[in-house]
Amino acid sequence: MAPLPVPALQPRTRRLANGLQLLSLPMAETATVAVQLFYRVGGKDDPPGRSGFAHLFEHLMFKGTRHMAAEQFDRLTEDVGGSNNAFTAEDMTVYHSQVPAHHLEPLLWAEAERMAHLQVDQAGLDSERAVVKEEFRQRVLADPYGRLFHAIPVYGYQQPGYRRPVIGNIEELDAATLADVQAFHADYYRPDNALLVVAGAFEPAQLDAWVDRYFGPIPAPARPVPRRPVQEPQRSRDELHRLAVPGLPQPAVLALWQGPRADAQEVPALQLAQAVLAQGEASRLNEALVHGPRLAQSCGFELMLNAEAGLLAAHAISSGRLRPEALLERLSREVQRLAEEPLPAAQLERARALLLTQALVEREGPEGRALAVGQAQLLRGEAQAAARDLERLQDVSGEAVQRALRRHVLQGARVGLLYLDAGSGAR
Amino acid sequence: MNGLARRAFLLAAAAAWPALARAQTLPAPAAPRPPAALKLQSFSLANGLRVLLAPRPGWPLVTVQLQLGLGSLLDPPAQAGLTQLFLDVLSRGVQRGRPGSGRVADGAEIAFTAESLGASLESQTQALAGSLSLSLAAPRLEETLALLADLVRRPTLPASGLERARQLMLENLRQTQADPATLAQALGRRLFWGESAAGRLATPASLNRIRRDDLLALQRSQLAPALSSLIVCGDFEPAALRPALEREFGGWRGAAQSGRQPPQVQPRPLVARSVYVDLPGAGQSAVQILAPYAGLAAVEELPAGLLAQAVLGQGYSSRLGREVRIKRGLSYGASSQVESLPGSGWLSAYAQTRHESAAEVARVMALEIQRLGEQAVEAEELAARRASWLGEQQRRLESTAGLAAALGEQLQQGLAPEALGRWGERLQAVDAAALQAFAARYWRGEALRRVVVGDLAAAGPALRALDPAAWIIPASELDLGSATLRRVSRRGRGAVEGRALPPG
Numbered sequence: 001m002a003p004l005p006v007p008a009l010q011p012r013t014r015r016l017a018n019g020l021q022l023l024s025l026p027m028a029e030t031a032t033v034a035v036q037l038f039y040r041v042g043g044k045d046d047p048p049g050r051s052g053f054a055h056l057f058e059h060l061m062f063k064g065t066r067h068m069a070a071e072q073f074d075r076l077t078e079d080v081g082g083s084n085n086a087f088t089a090e091d092m093t094v095y096h097s098q099v100p101a102h103h104l105e106p107l108l109w110a111e112a113e114r115m116a117h118l119q120v121d122q123a124g125l126d127s128e129r130a131v132v133k134e135e136f137r138q139r140v141l142a143d144p145y146g147r148l149f150h151a152i153p154v155y156g157y158q159q160p161g162y163r164r165p166v167i168g169n170i171e172e173l174d175a176a177t178l179a180d181v182q183a184f185h186a187d188y189y190r191p192d193n194a195l196l197v198v199a200g201a202f203e204p205a206q207l208d209a210w211v212d213r214y215f216g217p218i219p220a221p222a223r224p225v226p227r228r229p230v231q232e233p234q235r236s237r238d239e240l241h242r243l244a245v246p247g248l249p250q251p252a253v254l255a256l257w258q259g260p261r262a263d264a265q266e267v268p269a270l271q272l273a274q275a276v277l278a279q280g281e282a283s284r285l286n287e288a289l290v291h292g293p294r295l296a297q298s299c300g301f302e303l304m305l306n307a308e309a310g311l312l313a314a315h316a317i318s319s320g321r322l323r324p325e326a327l328l329e330r331l332s333r334e335v336q337r338l339a340e341e342p343l344p345a346a347q348l349e350r351a352r353a354l355l356l357t358q359a360l361v362e363r364e365g366p367e368g369r370a371l372a373v374g375q376a377q378l379l380r381g382e383a384q385a386a387a388r389d390l391e392r393l394q395d396v397s398g399e400a401v402q403r404a405l406r407r408h409v410l411q412g413a414r415v416g417l418l419y420l421d422a423g424s425g426a427r
Numbered sequence: 428m429n430g431l432a433r434r435a436f437l438l439a440a441a442a443a444w445p446a447l448a449r450a451q452t453l454p455a456p457a458a459p460r461p462p463a464a465l466k467l468q469s470f471s472l473a474n475g476l477r478v479l480l481a482p483r484p485g486w487p488l489v490t491v492q493l494q495l496g497l498g499s500l501l502d503p504p505a506q507a508g509l510t511q512l513f514l515d516v517l518s519r520g521v522q523r524g525r526p527g528s529g530r531v532a533d534g535a536e537i538a539f540t541a542e543s544l545g546a547s548l549e550s551q552t553q554a555l556a557g558s559l560s561l562s563l564a565a566p567r568l569e570e571t572l573a574l575l576a577d578l579v580r581r582p583t584l585p586a587s588g589l590e591r592a593r594q595l596m597l598e599n600l601r602q603t604q605a606d607p608a609t610l611a612q613a614l615g616r617r618l619f620w621g622e623s624a625a626g627r628l629a630t631p632a633s634l635n636r637i638r639r640d641d642l643l644a645l646q647r648s649q650l651a652p653a654l655s656s657l658i659v660c661g662d663f664e665p666a667a668l669r670p671a672l673e674r675e676f677g678g679w680r681g682a683a684q685s686g687r688q689p690p691q692v693q694p695r696p697l698v699a700r701s702v703y704v705d706l707p708g709a710g711q712s713a714v715q716i717l718a719p720y721a722g723l724a725a726v727e728e729l730p731a732g733l734l735a736q737a738v739l740g741q742g743y744s745s746r747l748g749r750e751v752r753i754k755r756g757l758s759y760g761a762s763s764q765v766e767s768l769p770g771s772g773w774l775s776a777y778a779q780t781r782h783e784s785a786a787e788v789a790r791v792m793a794l795e796i797q798r799l800g801e802q803a804v805e806a807e808e809l810a811a812r813r814a815s816w817l818g819e820q821q822r823r824l825e826s827t828a829g830l831a832a833a834l835g836e837q838l839q840q841g842l843a844p845e846a847l848g849r850w851g852e853r854l855q856a857v858d859a860a861a862l863q864a865f866a867a868r869y870w871r872g873e874a875l876r877r878v879v880v881g882d883l884a885a886a887g888p889a890l891r892a893l894d895p896a897a898w899i900i901p902a903s904e905l906d907l908g909s910a911t912l913r914r915v916s917r918r919g920r921g922a923v924e925g926r927a928l929p930p931g
Contacts, residue, residue, distance in 0.1 A: 004545065004564045005487040029485045030825055031462055067452065071753060074744045079811035080456065081818020083742075100818060102457040109454050130756025134711070138759045138779050141710025144605045201460070246708035249605040280547055281538035291535060291591075297598050319598065350543045357545030357564050360488045364826055423708075 004356050006394065009363070009387040011197075011373050012204060014211075018220045019192025022211055023373050023383050025199040027366060032082075033104045033200035034366035036096040037111050038374045040195075041188035043090045043166030044306070045228060052168015053176055055088040056132050057184050061095065062086075063124040066117035068110060070124060076103070076110050088166055091307040092378050098367055101201035105210050111196070112214035115189055120181050129173055136167050145317065147245050148252050148419045152304065155241055155415050156256040156311040161230035192220040197374040200366030232258065232309040235413040248421035250297065252317040253328040255335070256415040257408050259303060259310030262379040268392045269404040270303055270312070275351035276401070277301040277314075277338060279358075282350065285314070288334045295322045295330060307379055312408055324418040332414060339405035343398035352393060359390055462821055465848045468665050475653030476676050479834055479844055480668070481660040483827065487565040489661035490827040493575055494835050496654025497557030497645070500624045500689040500768070506637050507908075508629025512592050513645050514550040514557045519588030522581040531583055534591070537574075544571055554625060554768055555689050555839040562828050565662040569671045576675035579650060584642045593634050600631065604902060607706055607880040608779060611713035614702055614878045617907055619717040619773050621696040630908040651681025658834050661827035691770030694719065697910060701877040701897035703890060704905060712785035712881025713777070716792045719869045720765045720772035723840050729767065730853040731865040736765045737812040738804055738862070739796060740776055741819075744811070746795045747776060757784045761792065767840070774870070782882045786889035793875050800867030803859040813854050820850060 011023040046053045062084075064070040077084040082099030099107050140146040150165050157163040196215065198207055235258055260266060277285050278301035289296040299316040316331045318324060362368040376386035468480040495514075502509045519534035532540065541548045546561035559578065563571050603609040613628055620626025627633075657676065659668065720736075721728045740747045740763025751761035761778035776796060780788045804812075823829035824847065837844050879890060883899065891897060898912065906914040 001570070002566045004566060007487065029483070031460055032822055032825060071744070074742075075811070076453075078742045078744050078815045081814040081821065083819065083822070098822060100459060100821070102459050104457075105454045106456055127753070127756040131752055131759060134757070134780060135759040137711045137781060142607055142713075142779060143710070144602070146710070247605055247706065249601050280542040282535060282542050287535065294594070297595075297602075346539075346543065350539060353545035353564075353567075354542055354547070357488075357562065360486070360564055361562050361828070364486055364488055365822070 003394070004353065006356065006387065006390045007360070007363070009369065009373055009383075011383050013383065014208065016191065016212070016216055018216065018218055020211075020215050020218075021195045021377070023195065023197045023377060024202070024204060024207055025369055025373065026202060026204055027200050027369070030200050030366055031101055032098050032366050033101045033198065033202050034096065034098045034370045035104070035107050035111060036094060036197040036370045036374055037115070038195040038197065038378055039093045039188060040091070040193050040225070040378065042088055042092050043164065044161040044230060045188065045226075046164060046168065047180065047184070049172060050168075050176055050180060051164040051172040052132070052136075052166070053172075053180065053184065054093060055166055055168065056129060056173060056176055057181065058086050058088045058093050058095075059128045059132055060120045060125065060181060061114055061118065063118070063120045063128070065113040065119055068113055073110060073114070076106050082107075090162055090166060092375075094371075094374065096367060096371065098200075104198075104202055104207070108210050109214050112218060115191065115194065115215070116218045118185050118189070120178065122178055125176070125178055125181060129176065133170055133173060136170065136173070139167060144245070144248050145252060145419075147243065148254060148315065148417075151243055151417060151419075152254065152256065152311065152313050155239075155254070155417055156258075156304075156313065157232060157309065158235070159230055159232055161228060162232070162306055162309055186221070187226050190220055190225070191215060191218050193225045195374060195377055197370040199370035199373075230308040234258070235415070238414050238416070240416045240418070242418045242420060244420045244422040246422045248419070250318045250320050251324045251327075251421065252315060252419040253324050253331060254417035254419065255314040255328060255332045256417070257312045257412045259305055259312045259408055261310060262305040262307055263381055264305075266400075266404040266407075267303075267305065268389055269396050269400045270408075271355060271393065272348065272351050272396055272401050273338060273405050274301055274303050275355050276343065276347050277335060279351065279354050284338065284347070285316075285331070285334055289316055289330065293321075294319050295327060299331065301335065305379075324420065328416050328418065332416070335405070335409055339402050339410050343401060345398065348398050348401070355393055356390060465824070465845065467844055469844060472652065472673065472677055474677065474679055475651075476679065477656040477838070478672060479656060479658045479838075480665045481658075481830055481834065482663055482665050483660065484662050487662050488562060488827055489565050489568050489659065489663055490560065490562045490831040491568070491571055491575065492558055492560040492658040492831040492835050493579065494556050494558045494656045494658070494838060495579070496649045496651060496686050497552070498555045498689050499552055499627075500554045500692065501649070501687055502624070502627060504624075504627065505633060506641060507627035507633040508596060509637055509641060509645065510557050511552040511629065512589070512596065512634065512637055513642050514552055514559070515592035515595070516584050516588045516642055517559075517578055517582050518548055518550065519592065520583035520585040521577050522583065523577055533585075534588060537578070540574055541571075544574070546571055553839070554766070556835065558835060560828075560831065568659075568663055568668070572671055572675045576679065579655070580679050582646065584639065584646065586639050589637070589639055589642065593637070596629060596634055597631055600629065604905065607709045607711060607713040610704065610706070610902070611715050611878050611880040612775075612777070613907060614704065614880065614912075615715040615717050615775055617912070618697050618699065618702050618876050618878055620692070620694050622910065623692045623695045624690055625692045625768055626695070628907045630906070632908055647682055649686055651686055652676065652679045653681070654686045656835075656838050658831045660831045660834070689769055692768050693771050694773070696876065697912070699896070699898040700875075701879075701894040702912065703883055703897050703899045704878075704880040704902050705883040705899065706880055706902045707882055707884070709782075709880070709882050711779045712782045712879055712886060713779050714785055714788045714792065715878040716776040716789065716796060717876040717878070718774040718776075718796055719874050720774045721767055721865075721869065722771040723767045723769050725767075728865060731857045731861045732765065732869075733816065734809070734813060734854055734857045735799055735862050735866050736763060736774065737816040738808065739763050739799060741812070742815050744815075746798075747778070747792060750791050750795055751778055751788060755787075755791070757788050757791070761788070782885035783887065785879050785881055785886045786893055789877055789879060789890070789893060793872070793877070796870045796875065797872050800863060800870050803863050806859065809859055809862065813857075817851055817854060
């Protein structure tokens with residue numbers, strides 16, 4: 001078959017005198033423009049005793065500024081036919097909006113406003129804290145398997161930086177004060193800690209002029225951005241844990257190994273391993289655990305690679321046919337088998353095709369394309385990595401896939417978790 | 428380093444000095460650009476298969492959707508879930524290769540083949556359609572069409588595949604029962620539509636009644652080119668695609684005349700106005716308010732209905748988002764959605780909250796629904812929600828998958844595909860009075876129904892006070908197939924009030 005196309009992504013790059021980085025990607029085939037502000041601050045920067053703070057803060061960024069009323073951001077996006085949202089990850093907080101192209105200038109003004117002049121009062125903090133606590137309950141407590149995925153960093157990491165889940169916990173969310181909010185904004189929300197990405201329908205020279213006008217005057221403080229480097233020690237021994245929760249339809253298991261940083265050379269090889277194991281109906285884990293002997297209802301294998309440390313996480317939700325301890329071993333065994341036994345070429349090609357098509361789907365529109373280059377800049381150190389990793393994916397051999405898995409899975413220690421129903425007598 | 432940073436700051440400040448004064452106020456938007464026209468080609472093959480092509484050269488991606496003459500409204504009363512099961516089994520066995528070669532690909536091989544093209548085969552069951560769709564890199568389009576054609580032309584519908592698909596659905600049902608979110612959504616449908624075809628939910632009993640002969644009968648009656656449509660959107664050259672379409676689908680034969688059309692549906696709600704399901708230990712309560720909505724035949728009313736729905740529950744700034752999330756901090760998100768079916772339609776407003784707030788959320792959501800019929804919406808709010816709806820539609824049409832799905836919905840509803848581009852004009856014609864009239868007609872207080880799933884002890888007496896006649900049912904005793912919603916008939920409110928209706 002003809003080779004699949006790997007489209008280039010060549011963003012224009014600039015850096016303002018105050019340190020703000022700009023990546024921009026003009027696109028002919030859209031009437032929309034995406035504007036994204038990436039701040040280099042995330043869950044790992046939560047202050048001590050304030051787990052969940054970076055994410056709570058993200059919500060507060062939709063409150064008022066010097067010249068904007070609370071929620072005016074919605075007026076400038078949703079109300080004119082656009083959208084806005086934001087997310088907080090371990091290493092970054094990202095504000096992403098889309099608007100019809102002619103609303104680009106007001107949106108840039110508003111992003112600069114909240115970078116420089118955010119104003120939050122006690123009532124705003126309290127109502128948004130209540131919303132975040134409901135978000136915690138919805139994501140973690142209401143879904144019977146919410147606590148399983150919440151447990152991944154808690155059991156996978158050893159140091160506080162990545163060990164504390166980004167969503168935090170109710171007690172520490174309750175502890176947050178207005179003084180914390182002001183200090184956090186001053187520490188991290190500054191031009192030299194931000195990356196602005198614009199993709200879609202815009203005129204490059206006009207964009208540059210607007211960015212100069214609205215972001216140029218924002219001063220970068222003289223003091224450095226506080227950093228909390230994460231140094232995860234090598235894990236030397238296997239561990240096994242149990243977690244019992246109420247109202248569980250079937251048990252589940254989790255197998256965790258230490259993984260590399262997001263910018264490691266072997267990431268494309270591990271992406272292929274992930275796709276071989278867990279992407280699509282015909283993935284190896286599905287064939288071995290779900291379709292054949294029906295040991296699991298569903299299963300997965302994820303790369304959770306952060307800027308300074310990563311995890312490889314496999315999970316399976318039991319069908320009830322096997323004891324959880326045995327299911328954990330079968331799941332782990334399937335991952336190990338990929339490292340040990342020859343990898344059929346057809347399985348590798350299936351994984352390659354799936355990953356490339358997935359990238360085509362994700363990067364079709366302005367929002368996905370902006371996210372791809374922005375995340376590459378923050379996690380891989382250069383925007384060009386977004387397209388280059390896809391090209392490298394085409395050349396990775398089966399042997400390289402196995403080498404990467406041998407290093408992290410066969411030679412690494414495993415943390416196992418048995419996720420059980422508190423009502424069934426198991427502890 | 429400090430010196431450098433300071434110097435950089437001074438330079439930037441000096442250069443931007445005149446701009447600083449200007450930058451303090453909100454700049455005005457530029458003049459809008461006209462949206463790109465929708466390029467569509469529509470024709471039928473000799474066997475009646477309708478083909479819609481939306482070429483969009485540039486980004487090497489294509490979405491293919493094959494809509495079949497199926498739909499859950501066609502499920503027989505005792506066999507709810509038949510369409511979904513059929514679509515699942517369809518990709519679990521097919522004759523491939525030359526006709527008569529007898530080579531059969533099983534489900535694993537079919538999935539492996541599709542995924543080796545980079546595409547994941549998605550099957551979707553809706554009230555008015557069943558569809559198979561894939562998104563793929565442009566160079567794989569012809570191979571993908573060949574696979575899709577085999578699936579509908581030469582399925583074997585194997586008995587082993589039926590058992591496998593059934594087990595999967597039964598496991599999913601068990602999961603549903605433990606999650607307040609999915610359980611409330613199923614209950615809402617059941618409560619509002621009741622014993623009409625739209626209220627039938629797949630249950631262990633209904634799934635266990637389905638035999639392979641039922642699948643074969645459905646194949647004979649509904650799997651026909653004249654009842655189907657093929658939609659292709661994205662990076663391809665229409666003229667170059669025609670021979671492949673003829674080659675793969677031109678020889679598809681089916682008993683077109685025997686096809687059944689979906690029935691008209693009217694709500695035949697269960698007797699209760701409120702159903703509260705107790706799920707002790709649940710992490711949150713799921714709250715849903717149901718209300719009537721316009722059916723597909725009410726063509727003139729639908730623009731007002733869509734706009735009323737946008738004001739009520741689409742986006743952060745909708746009434747529900749403002750009142751439940753932003754003002755009161757009661758939920759991570761409150762929203763609503765609508766569905767129009769032949770004969771009638773429904774609105775569902777939904778939020779999750781801590782148990783103690785369940786009654787408050789139910790009360791606020793119901794009030795906001797009714798308020799739209801009592802008070803005219805201000806011009807500014809109306810314009811904002813209209814722009815919001817149209818903008819979201821525009822962005823959806825910019826993606827190949829979104830465009831294919833939107834075209835599919837047009838066809839299901841019997842509307843011209845080209846009409847997708849005319850929503851702007853239709854919504855512009857709706858004023859505040861028309862919106863209020865719509866809401867007043869459909870969203871009166873006595874027409875609303877209410878579902879709460881959560882820890883009822885923690886929710887306290889306020890919930891019962893909203894409706895003293897509410898059915899209160901422990902999750903362990905729930906049977907979604909029964910008209911009383913209870914597994915075992917026992918003395919109690921549910922059984923007594925439900926007796927007027929036949930068992931499901």
